[in-house]
Amino acid sequence: MTTISDNLQQRGLKLSHLRMLAALAETGQIGAAADRIGIAQPAASRLLAEVERIINGPVHERTGRGIRLTPVGEALARRAQRVQMELRDAARELAEVAGGASGHVRIGAVTGPALERVLPMLRAARMSHPGVTVEVTVSPSDLLCEQLLAGRLDFAIARLPDNPDRALMDFRAIAGEPVQLMTRRGHPLQFKPDLAAQDLLAFDWVMPGPDSILGRTVLARLRALGLPQPPQRLSTSSFLLTLALLQQSNAIAPLASAVADTFAKGTDAPYQMLKLDLGIEVEPYGLITGRGMSLTPAAQRMADMILPPIPTEPLLLTQKV
Known part of the structure; x- marks a missing residue:
C-alpha cells in the first residue's frame, strides 16, 4: 500500500x-x-521551488515584510520541525548511549511545581545520576508550551494551553495546586481577629493578568463567593517582582501553596500566609511532552523521578480456616 x-x-x-x-x-x-541552515539565498530559493514542484502547489507567498507560509506550507513546516526535533533527540540519545549514564535535560516548569517537584528531583539526581546535567526554565504554562513545541525543552511540568496547540502535546496529570494568600510579615491583616474575605478587598492584590490560569481561577472563585474583583494596580507574571512588591507594601498575592510554604516558613521569614482559606485551587498540572514523541534516556529518567508513583492494587491475602 x-x-x-x-x-x-x-x-x-x-x-x-x-x-x-x-x-x-x-x-x-x-x-x-x-x-540559519548555512546556505546562500539563491540555493534557499531553489529548495523552495523544488518543494513546490514536489507537492504541486505553493508553500509560501510574499508579504510586505517578508514571507508568509500558505496553509499547505504551514502543515509541512510543522512536520519538518518535528522531524528536526526527533533527529536532534536521536543524536543526543546516541551520545548518551555512547557515554553511559550521561546527558543534558531541558525542563520547563511553572513556579509551584518547580519548587515542589523539580527541586527535590534535582537534589536526588545529583547523587543518583551525576553524569546528567539539567537546565530548568521557570515560566507561565503558555510560554513553556511554546518552547516545548519549538524544541527548546524536553518536557514541561505545567498546564496545557487553552488554544489549538494543545492537540500537539501529550499530557499526564500530576496534581492540583491549592492557592494561599501571602503578605509581608507584619501586615495589618495578620493581626486582625476574625479575618473575613471582605477584609481582603481593602488592599491591593498583585497577581498575573486575567488571561492567566491563576488569574482566571482567583477571579472565578471570588465571584463564586459573591465578592467583587479585588483592587489590582499591577499585573505581573514575574515571581521576583511579586515578592519585592509584597515586601515593600501592604499588597496581597495569591500564590501556589508550595511557593507560599517555601517563602513563609519559619518565625523570621519576611513573608506570612494569611489565616484565611478561600478554597482556591488551580486546575491540575502535569507532565507535557510533544504528541507521540519519545524522551531521551536521560530526560525519561528525570521525568520518572518527578512523576508520582503509579498506585497499585493492594495485595489481598486469603486466610485458610
Whole structure:
C-alpha cells in the first residue's frame, strides 16, 4: 500500500527541503532562513521551488515584510520541525548511549511545581545520576508550551494551553495546586481577629493578568463567593517582582501553596500566609511532552523521578480456616 509519505519521498522530498521549511517558519524571511541552515539565498530559493514542484502547489507567498507560509506550507513546516526535533533527540540519545549514564535535560516548569517537584528531583539526581546535567526554565504554562513545541525543552511540568496547540502535546496529570494568600510579615491583616474575605478587598492584590490560569481561577472563585474583583494596580507574571512588591507594601498575592510554604516558613521569614482559606485551587498540572514523541534516556529518567508513583492494587491475602 502506497502512503502519502512514500509519494513525497518518491517525488524527491529530502531532509534539506524540510530544514529549509522549518527555518522559514521560524524566521519569516528567505535570507534569514538561508543563514540559519548555512546556505546562500539563491540555493534557499531553489529548495523552495523544488518543494513546490514536489507537492504541486505553493508553500509560501510574499508579504510586505517578508514571507508568509500558505496553509499547505504551514502543515509541512510543522512536520519538518518535528522531524528536526526527533533527529536532534536521536543524536543526543546516541551520545548518551555512547557515554553511559550521561546527558543534558531541558525542563520547563511553572513556579509551584518547580519548587515542589523539580527541586527535590534535582537534589536526588545529583547523587543518583551525576553524569546528567539539567537546565530548568521557570515560566507561565503558555510560554513553556511554546518552547516545548519549538524544541527548546524536553518536557514541561505545567498546564496545557487553552488554544489549538494543545492537540500537539501529550499530557499526564500530576496534581492540583491549592492557592494561599501571602503578605509581608507584619501586615495589618495578620493581626486582625476574625479575618473575613471582605477584609481582603481593602488592599491591593498583585497577581498575573486575567488571561492567566491563576488569574482566571482567583477571579472565578471570588465571584463564586459573591465578592467583587479585588483592587489590582499591577499585573505581573514575574515571581521576583511579586515578592519585592509584597515586601515593600501592604499588597496581597495569591500564590501556589508550595511557593507560599517555601517563602513563609519559619518565625523570621519576611513573608506570612494569611489565616484565611478561600478554597482556591488551580486546575491540575502535569507532565507535557510533544504528541507521540519519545524522551531521551536521560530526560525519561528525570521525568520518572518527578512523576508520582503509579498506585497499585493492594495485595489481598486469603486466610485458610
